[in-house]
Amino acid sequence: MIISLIVPCYNEEESLPFLYKALCEVRSSEEGKGREFEFIFVNDGSCDNTLKVIKDFAASDSSVRYVSLSRNFGKESAMYAGLRKARGGYVAILDADMQDPPSLIPQMIKDLDSGNWDIVAARRVTRAGEPRIRSFFARTFYKLINRMCDVEIADGARDFRLMRREVVDAILLLSERQRFSKGIFSWVGFRTKWLEHENTERVAGETKWSFWKLFRYAVDGIVSFTIAPLRLATYAGFASAFAAFIYLIYYFIRAVILRIYDTVPGYPSLLCFMLFIGGLILMALGLLGEYIGRTYIETKGRPIYISAEESPSKPDEDLCSRDNLTSRDT
Numbered sequence: 001m002i003i004s005l006i007v008p009c010y011n012e013e014e015s016l017p018f019l020y021k022a023l024c025e026v027r028s029s030e031e032g033k034g035r036e037f038e039f040i041f042v043n044d045g046s047c048d049n050t051l052k053v054i055k056d057f058a059a060s061d062s063s064v065r066y067v068s069l070s071r072n073f074g075k076e077s078a079m080y081a082g083l084r085k086a087r088g089g090y091v092a093i094l095d096a097d098m099q100d101p102p103s104l105i106p107q108m109i110k111d112l113d114s115g116n117w118d119i120v121a122a123r124r125v126t127r128a129g130e131p132r133i134r135s136f137f138a139r140t141f142y143k144l145i146n147r148m149c150d151v152e153i154a155d156g157a158r159d160f161r162l163m164r165r166e167v168v169d170a171i172l173l174l175s176e177r178q179r180f181s182k183g184i185f186s187w188v189g190f191r192t193k194w195l196e197h198e199n200t201e202r203v204a205g206e207t208k209w210s211f212w213k214l215f216r217y218a219v220d221g222i223v224s225f226t227i228a229p230l231r232l233a234t235y236a237g238f239a240s241a242f243a244a245f246i247y248l249i250y251y252f253i254r255a256v257i258l259r260i261y262d263t264v265p266g267y268p269s270l271l272c273f274m275l276f277i278g279g280l281i282l283m284a285l286g287l288l289g290e291y292i293g294r295t296y297i298e299t300k301g302r303p304i305y306i307s308a309e310e311s312p313s314k315p316d317e318d319l320c321s322r323d324n325l326t327s328r329d330t
């Protein structure tokens with residue numbers, strides 16, 4: 001069986017030689033067991049010598065294949081391109097900077113071989129060596145997204161994982177443009193085993209994610225998995241209208257029952273009216289949001305379900321049009 005290892009690379013000329021060496025070590029440790037490897041490097045529009053480095057690998061090693069994107073599309077698109085190209089029965093994705101330790105791959109292969117799992121994914125249990133502020137925002141993001149969305153996304157989950165062919169095919173079915181892979185991996189389901197490891201710092205070069213790029217990615221993640229933010233308008237509108245109501249009762253009691261007239265005449269009624277109308281408008285917006293949100297989810301054209309396993313169908317079971325049914329009945 002072929003095992004595909006996909007590496008998205010953006011300006012990674014310095015780290016690639018280290019990674020390639022590590023991948024070759026994994027290959028030689030596994031090759032005796034009747035496995036074949038393919039290394040798929042995806043050059044994500046690098047502006048350094050990354051492509052040349054990859055081509056050099058390919059020239060001397062027939063298991064190296066590559067895709068070079070026309071510009072920098074981002075890691076998400078690079079991973080999708082790699083998954084499209086992969087032919088393996090097992091497929092892994094790993095970073096070029098050795099932060100996803102290739103030494104975990106043999107363990108991952110063993111776990112998939114056992115037949116008990118469909119995905120073996122890596123999870124970082126520490127964030128040592130990462131700026132404090134970045135860790136803080138990352139943790140907040142995971143808390144927020146897990147509270148708002150139906151899909152569970154583990155804190156510290158990495159894109160580093162080995163998957164069976166079925167899982168890869170399912171992921172390829174989700175062909176949305178704004179991809180948030182951590183959500184997609186979790187959305188497709190299947191039996192996932194987590195391997196925990198310590199954070200390792202990148203071997204060379206520097207991180208390609210600026211704070212803003214990460215922030216945009218976080219927003220993408222939330223927006224593409226839930227329409228909950230659209231619902232905020234409804235809640236705010238409801239709160240505002242409710243406040244107007246309470247305020248109205250309060251002034252009614254003061255003016256009509258207690259006969260206290262210490263405010264400018266007309267002010268309380270005006271305020272109640274404004275709060276109430278504001279609330280109505282917000283609620284209407286929220287309602288609109290619900291419809292737009294549904295349209296948004298529908299336009300993604302995601303599959304309704306993904307089947308992990310099926311009983312083999314009888315030869316004539318696929319022909320389930322009406323004509324066939326009736327002709328069989330009679």
Ligand code: UDP
Nearest residue numbers: 008009010044074075078095096207208209
């Ligand atoms: N990457 C990519 N396209 C991008 C940004 C990053 O293909 O636009 C790749 C990068 O080459 C690396 C992986 O994604 O292999 C992770 O990037 P990085 O190490 O910079 O992220 P970090 O580990 O700091 O989160």
Ligand code: MG
Nearest residue numbers: 095097099202
């Ligand atoms: Mg990295």
